[in-house]
Amino acid sequence: MSQPIGTSTRSIHADDVLNVVDDVAPPIHVSTTFRYSNNPDDLIPYADRESTDFFDDPTSHIYSRLSAPNFTRFEAVLSSLLNGKAISYSSGLSALHAALTLLNPKRIAIGDGYHGCFGVVALFTRLNGLQKLDLDCAASELEAAHSRGAYLIVDSTFAPPPLQDPFLFGADMVMHSGSKYFGGHSDVLCGVLATNREDWYKQLFSDRVFIGSVMGNMEGWLGVRSLRTLELRVQRQSENTTRLVSWLHTALHAPNPAAGSDEAAIQAVLAEVFHVSVQKTEGDWLAKQMPNGFGPVFSITMKEERFAKALPSKLHYFHHATSLGGVESLIEWRTMTDTTVDRRLLRISIGLENWEDLKSDFVKAFRALAEN
Numbered sequence: 449m450s451q452p453i454g455t456s457t458r459s460i461h462a463d464d465v466l467n468v469v470d471d472v473a474p475p476i477h478v479s480t481t482f483r484y485s486n487n488p489d490d491l492i493p494y495a496d497r498e499s500t501d502f503f504d505d506p507t508s509h510i511y512s513r514l515s516a517p518n519f520t521r522f523e524a525v526l527s528s529l530l531n532g533k534a535i536s537y538s539s540g541l542s543a544l545h546a547a548l549t550l551l552n553p554k555r556i557a558i559g560d561g562y563h564g565c566f567g568v569v570a571l572f573t574r575l576n577g578l579q580k581l582d583l584d585c586a587a588s589e590l591e592a593a594h595s596r597g598a599y600l601i602v603d604s605t606f607a608p609p610p611l612q613d614p615f616l617f618g619a620d621m622v623m624h625s626g627s628k629y630f631g632g633h634s635d636v637l638c639g640v641l642a643t644n645r646e647d648w649y650k651q652l653f654s655d656r657v658f659i660g661s662v663m664g665n666m667e668g669w670l671g672v673r674s675l676r677t678l679e680l681r682v683q684r685q686s687e688n689t690t691r692l693v694s695w696l697h698t699a700l701h702a703p704n705p706a707a708g709s710d711e712a713a714i715q716a717v718l719a720e721v722f723h724v725s726v727q728k729t730e731g732d733w734l735a736k737q738m739p740n741g742f743g744p745v746f747s748i749t750m751k752e753e754r755f756a757k758a759l760p761s762k763l764h765y766f767h768h769a770t771s772l773g774g775v776e777s778l779i780e781w782r783t784m785t786d787t788t789v790d791r792r793l794l795r796i797s798i799g800l801e802n803w804e805d806l807k808s809d810f811v812k813a814f815r816a817l818a819e820n
């Protein structure tokens with residue numbers, strides 16, 4: 449009996465069919481243009497090509513606005529990991545832009561999400577009057593909408609493989625900002641759409657030729673390099689986060705902490721910790737949706753705005769910066785980039801440092817704040 453192939457194995461081998469050289473590590477192809485066959489019998493004029501001809505041989509390329517070797521390998525790996533045909537873009541927002549261009553909806557229901565996505569929606573509102581509705585309805589109403597022809601797109605950036613597969617829960621299309629966990633080293637900007645509809649995939653592919661929002665060759669190469677370690681990274685980041693959140697949450701709620709203890713310092717400055725692992729929900733739907741661990745991002749609110757503003761400056765192992773998903777832990781006083789949030793809020797993206805060191809770093813920082 450054959451067993452399903454594991455996530456890491458697919459990360460490392462799903463692009464084997466595109467490996468047309470002897471190199472073990474993928475070479476960097478920087479060319480924008482590719483030679484046609486030297487055999488006149490192989491030459492098919494553009495007008496005589498079937499649209500499917502473009503998908504016949506993924507090792508053959510014409511011009512890098514259509515396809516190129518490095519991001520084609522990136523897409524091959526992602527198609528396997530996401531359980532849907534994947535297509536890559538120059539950024540997460542250009543992926544969303546491509547999805548809305550494909551579907552051209554009259555109405556979109558969208559909840560609290562990434563603020564940049566609202567900017568893309570506003571662009572379509574300006575161009576063709578796209579109407580934005582709230583998403584604060586029951587799951588049963590969503591199912592009804594789906595049965596009447598609404599499409600469900602999930603921005604799954606915060607829950608990359610192996611944490612969650614939105615296709616298992618009815619998604620028609622999955623979107624990722626690959627600039628986060630897929631890139632994973634804070635050095636690649638890219639976006640991804642995945643779908644199981646062949647017609648959508650082909651339309652997205654030909655739309656991308658004219659929108660021109662392809663990944664760069666270097667980015668495609670870095671992307672493959674990064675995907676090789678995706679499962680290892682995300683699993684460790686998820687474990688680190690759940691450990692830190694559990695420690696912080698327990699310390700925050702410890703009854704009658706002794707004067708001078710870590711718990712007392714934490715309780716003097718910290719107000720709340722937000723993460724799925726400490727979220728109170730009815731039933732076990734969360735654990736069912738994310739059986740392999742929760743996302744490596746959490747947030748905290750401090751008792752006072754001045755504590756939130758100062759905390760990043762007291763931490764040694766956390767960069768004070770926006771974004772998430774990289775090997776380096778980040779903390780952001782969120783009001784720096786988001787106009788809608790509580791000014792006492794900090795968002796934390798946990799990286800691959802040893803979690804005990806991140807914990808000690810937090811203890812020192814909370815103590816420094818409590819003493820002021």
Ligand SMILES: *Cc1c(COP(=O)(O)O)cnc(C)c1O
Nearest residue numbers: 539540541562603605625627638
């Ligand atoms: C970062 C992010 C985006 C936008 O992606 P870019 O690659 O920066 O364009 C979209 N959605 C979520 C949830 C994100 O975190």
